Structures are given as structure tokens and as C-alpha cells.
Amino acid sequence: MGQNLFYSHSTPEKLTGTLKTTGFKIESLKNREIGGETFIWVMIAKH
Secondary structure (H helix, E strand, O other): OOOOOOOOOOOHHHHHHHHHHOOEEEEEEEEEEEOOEEEEEEEEEEO
16 A cells, blocks of 8 residues: 555464463464565454
């Protein structure tokens, strides 16, 4: 849309570690290419 988008996130390893530490089970983790960017799509479930 013609605007700069600034964002930050942790590494995939740090993200999965944080999710597991806080009690989530990772059901699916996939990289997706959208508009020339790579995004991590995660499905989680609460234990």
C-alpha cells in the first residue's frame, strides 16, 4: 500500500522455545513466501 512496514521478531528457535516454555504445544510450523517476504506460520495448542 505504498507505506514502509517496520516490525521485529525473534528467531524461529527462540519463538518455539518461548512457546514451549509457556505451555504451548507446536502443532505445525511452516515458512510461507508472501509478497517476496518469508513468514513463519505456527499452529499451537495449549496443554
